[in-house]
Amino acid sequence: xxxxxxxxxxxxxxxxxxxSAEWSGSVTYEYRHFxxxxxxxxxxxxxxxxxLQPEFHQQWDNGRQLFSFVxxxxxxxxxxxxxxxxxxxxxxxxxxxxxETRIGIRKVxxxxxxxxxxxxxINQSDLAANPDGEDKLGQPMLNLALIGDYGTLDMxxxxxxxxxxxxxxxxxxxxxxxxDTEQEAIYQSKDKQQHIDYAARWxxxxxxxDIGLSRFYGTSRDPRFTTGLNSKGQPVLLPNYDLIHQxxxxxxxxxxxxxxxxxxxxxxxxxxxxNASTLGLEYTWNGVFASPTDLGLVLEYLHDDRGEKxxxxxxxxxxxxxRLAFNDAQSTDALIGVIKDAxxxxxxxxVEASRRLGNAWxxxxxxxxxxxxxxxxxxxxxxxxxxxxxxxxxxxF
Amino acid sequence: xxxxxTALSIGLLLGNVCFAETAEQKxxxxxxxxxxxxxxxxxxxxxxxxxxxxxxxxESKRQxxxxxxxxxxxxxxxxxxxxxxxxxxxxxxxxxxHAKTPDDQWLFLPALQRVKRISSANKSGPFMGSEFxxxxxxxxxxxxxxxxxxxxEKINGKDCFVIERKPTYEHSGYTRMISxxxxxxxxxxxxxxxxxxxxxxxxxxxxxxxxxxSKFWRAHQMEMVNHQTKKSxxxxxxxxxxxxxxxxxxxxxxxxxxxx
Numbered sequence: 001x002x003x004x005x006x007x008x009x010x011x012x013x014x015x016x017x018x019x020s021a022e023w024s025g026s027v028t029y030e031y032r033h034f035x036x037x038x039x040x041x042x043x044x045x046x047x048x049x050x051x052l053q054p055e056f057h058q059q060w061d062n063g064r065q066l067f068s069f070v071x072x073x074x075x076x077x078x079x080x081x082x083x084x085x086x087x088x089x090x091x092x093x094x095x096x097x098x099x100e101t102r103i104g105i106r107k108v109x110x111x112x113x114x115x116x117x118x119x120x121x122i123n124q125s126d127l128a129a130n131p132d133g134e135d136k137l138g139q140p141m142l143n144l145a146l147i148g149d150y151g152t153l154d155m156x157x158x159x160x161x162x163x164x165x166x167x168x169x170x171x172x173x174x175x176x177x178x179x180d181t182e183q184e185a186i187y188q189s190k191d192k193q194q195h196i197d198y199a200a201r202w203x204x205x206x207x208x209x210d211i212g213l214s215r216f217y218g219t220s221r222d223p224r225f226t227t228g229l230n231s232k233g234q235p236v237l238l239p240n241y242d243l244i245h246q247x248x249x250x251x252x253x254x255x256x257x258x259x260x261x262x263x264x265x266x267x268x269x270x271x272x273x274x275n276a277s278t279l280g281l282e283y284t285w286n287g288v289f290a291s292p293t294d295l296g297l298v299l300e301y302l303h304d305d306r307g308e309k310x311x312x313x314x315x316x317x318x319x320x321x322x323r324l325a326f327n328d329a330q331s332t333d334a335l336i337g338v339i340k341d342a343x344x345x346x347x348x349x350x351v352e353a354s355r356r357l358g359n360a361w362x363x364x365x366x367x368x369x370x371x372x373x374x375x376x377x378x379x380x381x382x383x384x385x386x387x388x389x390x391x392x393x394x395x396x397f
Numbered sequence: 398x399x400x401x402x403t404a405l406s407i408g409l410l411l412g413n414v415c416f417a418e419t420a421e422q423k424x425x426x427x428x429x430x431x432x433x434x435x436x437x438x439x440x441x442x443x444x445x446x447x448x449x450x451x452x453x454x455x456e457s458k459r460q461x462x463x464x465x466x467x468x469x470x471x472x473x474x475x476x477x478x479x480x481x482x483x484x485x486x487x488x489x490x491x492x493x494x495h496a497k498t499p500d501d502q503w504l505f506l507p508a509l510q511r512v513k514r515i516s517s518a519n520k521s522g523p524f525m526g527s528e529f530x531x532x533x534x535x536x537x538x539x540x541x542x543x544x545x546x547x548x549x550e551k552i553n554g555k556d557c558f559v560i561e562r563k564p565t566y567e568h569s570g571y572t573r574m575i576s577x578x579x580x581x582x583x584x585x586x587x588x589x590x591x592x593x594x595x596x597x598x599x600x601x602x603x604x605x606x607x608x609x610x611s612k613f614w615r616a617h618q619m620e621m622v623n624h625q626t627k628k629s630x631x632x633x634x635x636x637x638x639x640x641x642x643x644x645x646x647x648x649x650x651x652x653x654x655x656x657x
Contacts, residue, residue, distance in 0.1 A: 024486055057487075057657035063464075063647060066655045093655045097644065100651055109511040134509065145651060152651055205501070205650070210514045256499070256567075257518040286519045286568070294522060329449050329457040329526040331485070359458060362484045396483035 025054035025070075028394040034172060035369075036385040044078030044170050053088070066093045070138075074129065081168025081181065082128045088138045100145040105138035108156075110201060110214060112252040112261045113278040115300045115319035115339060116312075119248035119263045121216050122156065122199060128165035131173045131368070131383070132350075137162045151204025158197040161187075161219045164239060169230075175382030177227065180236035186226065187219060188242045188270070195219050195243070208255050214248040220269065224311065242269040257284050261300075276304040276312075284323075296323035298337070313377035316342045330356045345372035346380060364392040424544030424560045431583040432539045438613045440466045440643040444635045445477075449527050452627035458482070459525050465536075466648050472496055473536040474648040478656045479525075489656045491648065492517075494536040499566070505653040512650050521570025528599060528621040528630040530570055533590075541566055547575070552587060556580040571598070582606055582614045592625075599623050609639050 028051040038045065056069040070089035076082035091104030108122040123136035142157040166179035189195035197218020204211055223239030230236045246267045253260040261280035267273070280300035288295045298321035302314040321337040334353035340346070349371065354364040366389075373384040418426070447459035460481035466474040472494025479488045487507035494500045500517040520532040542562040550559050557577040564571060572595045577587040585603055592598040605617030619632040646652065 024483060026484075055487075059655075059657045062642060063652070063656065066657060068657070095646065095651070095655060097646055100655075107510040109509050112514075136509075147646065147649070147651060152649075203650070205514070252514055254501075254514050254516055257516050259514075259516065284516060284519070286522045287570070292523045294519065327523045327526055329451065331482075331526060356482055356484055359482050360484075394484070396486070 021056070021058035023054060023056050024397060025052070026394050026396045027052050028392055030390060030392045032172075032388050032390045035387040035389070038172065039382075039385045040174075040176055042170055043172055047076065047078040047172075049074060049076040049082060055089075061094075064095045067091070068093075079128075079168045079171035081166065081171055084126070084128065084165065086126070086137055088136075090138070098147055100147065102141070102143040102145070105140050106143070107136050107138060108141075108143075110212060110248070111250045111263050112210070113250075113263050113280045113300055114282075114298055114321060115280070115337070116278055116302055116314055117263075118265045118276050118278055119212070119214060119250045121214075121221060121246060121248070122158070124162040124164050124221050126165050128167050128171070131386075137165070151202055154201045154203070156197075156199040158199065158218060159194075161193040161195060161197065161241070163193070163241075164221065164223060166239075172386045172388070173383050175237075175378075177235050177237045179225070180228065180230045180238060182231065183228070183238070185223065185239040185241055188240075189219060208253050210252045210254070212248075212250040214246075214250075216244070216246040216248070218243065220244040220267075222311065224271070242271060244269045257286075258282070272306065274304065274306045274310070276310075278302050280319075292327040294323075294325040294327060296325075297321070298323065302339075308376055311379070313341075313346065313380045314339065317346075318342060332356075341374065341377070344374040344377065346374045346377045347371040348380070360396050362392075362394045362396070364394070366390040366392070420546045421544060423546035424562075425539075427546065427558050427560055427578060427583075428539050428542070428544050428562075431578065434583050435613060436467075438467055438610065439640045440464070441637060441639045442641055442643070443615075443637045446633045446635065447525065447527055447529075448631045450629045450631075457526070459527065464643060464647060466643055466645070468493075472500065472538050474645075475536065476648055476652065476656070487657065489653050491650070491653055492535065493648075494538060496538040496540040500535065503650060503653060505656070510654065512653055518568045520566065520568045527632075528623045528628055529632065532564070532566075532569055532571075533601070533621070542574075550577065552577050552579075555586070557586065579606075584614045584616065597624055607637070609637060613639070
């Protein structure tokens with residue numbers, strides 16, 4: 001009798017707390033056409049891959065708690081290094097009035113600029129998925145946010161390091177020697193991937209300003225490379241992950257149709273110490289060509305004070321971008337960007353466009369063209385013949 | 398005499414006795430009264446269903462949930478979470494409306510887990526490709542318009558005030574709007590929108606008003622017809638809830654990241 005009463009109480013309590021739980025996700029087919037024959041023996045030509053990303057989210061406690069599970073699977077036709085299983089998210093978030101805890105595998109984005117993401121450091125890039133580095137691997141973390149009139153102070157303990165993914169021997173977008181991720185990478189920390197990284201970030205919106213100040217100590221997400229041998233005795237590149245300190249600032253002023261942006265980092269390791277920044281502005285015209293189309297222009301300047309010694313080709317470059325949003329029922333949009341070195345001829349042209357088909361499908365186009373790449377821009381010089389056009393058809397469930 | 402009586406009765410009704418009321422004063426008084434009657438709802442949440450129709454009759458659906466928080470002395474805060482189309486599922490839009498300065502707006506992009514501050518100058522742009530512009534669905538603060546009372550008129554047998562509003566904010570797609578305000582509810586039942594060239598652009602028909610907490614009226618169906626493109630959009634609301642215990646913390650950048 002008593003048990004029944006308790007059961008009833010439990011049922012009443014549960015039903016008083018509406019729970020929204022559901023599966024959704026996407027399946028994507030990707031086809032990449034390469035304009036040129038590969039530069040190195042064994043690299044594939046046109047290539048297909050398929051991606052599956054189911055998502056499960058359960059929210060309760062009037063939106064104050066959320067459980068998320070997002071696994072990710074990719075199978076590739078030509079490059080075994082692009083076959084991948086990952087957990088993008090497996091996390092629990094609980095929000096209080098002046099705090100929030102987020103525990104598990106998550107994705108965290110910091111920053112404001114479009115051409116490169118200097119400040120963004122929590123997640124490792126899934127470079128095998130896309131050479132632009134915008135795809136990220138899930139990062140295990142304990143995150144406590146303190147929230148008040150002073151803004152939000154986020155503190156992170158990152159107990160496990162994720163190695164960057166790279167295209168394999170048969171893949172495109174690598175130089176004469178591919179990056180071998182089959183063997184263990186070289187870590188500065190004796191704890192290797194178990195090294196505990198720490199990060200903190202303070203953010204606040206003050207009027208038109210959004211400001212973020214961040215600090216990171218731990219294993220760098222960007223490796224250096226040394227040469228080694230693979231299991232067949234051939235020369236390969238091995239990633240070297242150094243311990244670094246990074247201080248970052250990101251800020252945006254939103255004034256009328258203008259966005260003014262700045263990202264700045266200071267990074268130091270036992271090997272080097274440098275400053276890098278991206279300065280940007282964006283202006284949007286709404287309703288151009290007597291239509292509902294929005295036209296946005298983006299101009300960014302990319303700087304790295306290591307100059308030619310920088311591991312990045314973007315040490316003194318400009319990015320000019322044009323964004324078109326047609327504001328139609330199919331949400332058709334396009335982004336065309338050109339990054340050009342201030343002194344050298346090196347130019348990258350990038351086009352991204354997408355359009356919804358029906359209610360559940362989306363077709364996306366992506367193209368990258370590397371023009372007159374200077375031999376001193378090593379990272380780009382080795383991929384100078386990897387110009388490609390990619391079509392993606394995604395189904396959302 | 399009749400005019401004076403009407404003016405007098407409205408003056409009494411508004412608690413603002415004024416015999417020589419101009420059309421502008423009367424228009425403003427109606428807006429102030431409508432705003433006063435809609436004060437004190439605290440917070441609300443609802444589901445929205447949108448159907449877009451083009452001139453050939455092809456349909457496209459949108460589904461979203463919105464939460465709103467009343468802010469005393471400034472514009473309201475609102476949060477919109479998109480459920481459909483499924484490619485934008487999880488995308489969320491946070492807006493702090495302000496009576497006198499431009500609104501603050503942020504967009505959450507789930508694929509990148511990125512919160513992006515966006516320009517609120519895009520007033521006239523279509524919301525999700527529909528015939529509703531951003532300025533049509535944002536919080537309607539009294540200070541955002543100037544008013545002029547035009548006349549009384551019956552719509553579907555209901556007595557209405559007909560008032561003209563002109564946006565005081567920048568970047569509006571309209572020169573003016575003519576609103577039919579139901580006299581018993583103090584809620585709009587029809588609005589005509591005139592474009593920048595002052596030609597009739599759209600007509601909004603509002604229906605299915607229900608009263609919540611025995612005070613606050615909310616419409617449940619709207620139809621926006623664009624006379625120039627022959628496209629139309631219907632908007633339906635379901636599951637309105639009030640005073641669910643939401644606070645400022647449910648309308649900040651952190652909240653954007655834990656919505657689903």
